[in-house]
Amino acid sequence: EGAIIMKQARELGATFVLMGADAMDNPDTLKIGGKAVEGFLHTTFPYDVNMEQMSAEAKTFTDAWKANFPDKDPNVNSALGYNCYNIIMDALTRAGKADTEALTAALAATKDLPTALGVLTINETHDAEMPVGIIKYIDGQRKYVGEAIAQ
Incomplete structure (x- = not known):
């Protein structure tokens, strides 16, 4: 739907930069939107198989996947699943036992954990703090252009 909206916006004369969030991360965006998606930016989890400067954790995941x-x-969805597994395994290791309360406390205490999606910290409101990836459609290609870290 996002690509259709972009196409309609361009047909109506929109010349501004179109932006969206991770829900716009669709493998068919270029096929559906064509030239209308040129310059489109959207956020996503900070992983792409073709990203430059891939972290050691992302490379480990990518190499294991390809094998x-x-x-x-x-x-990004497969990397997210990999991350979830590794976050739980890290918390279980730190908890020292498979106990609900110990695991909950260990998860809440997660700080600066290197993951395939960047360094992760669980904050005091139990939200995950981690980088945000940015995708841009350039010259008919989807390109991971970098990440942003909230301050």
Whole structure:
């Protein structure tokens, strides 16, 4: 739907930069929107199989994925699943036992954990603090252009 909206906006004369959030991260954006998506920016989780300056954790994930699924590239959703597993395993290790209260406390105490999606900290309101990835459509290509970190 996002690509359709962009196409309609351009047909109506919109010349401004179109922006969106991670819900706009769709593999069919270019196919549906065509030239209308040129310059489009959207946020996403900070992972892309073609990203430059990939962290060691992201590279470990990418290499393991490609070894197991050589005919299919990983995407942000597969990296997110990998992250969830590793966050739980880290918390279980720090908790020292598979106990609900100990695990809950360990999860809440997660600080500066290196992950495939960047360094993760769980804050006092139990929100995950981590970088935000930025995608831009340039010359008919989807490109991971970097990340932003909230201050």
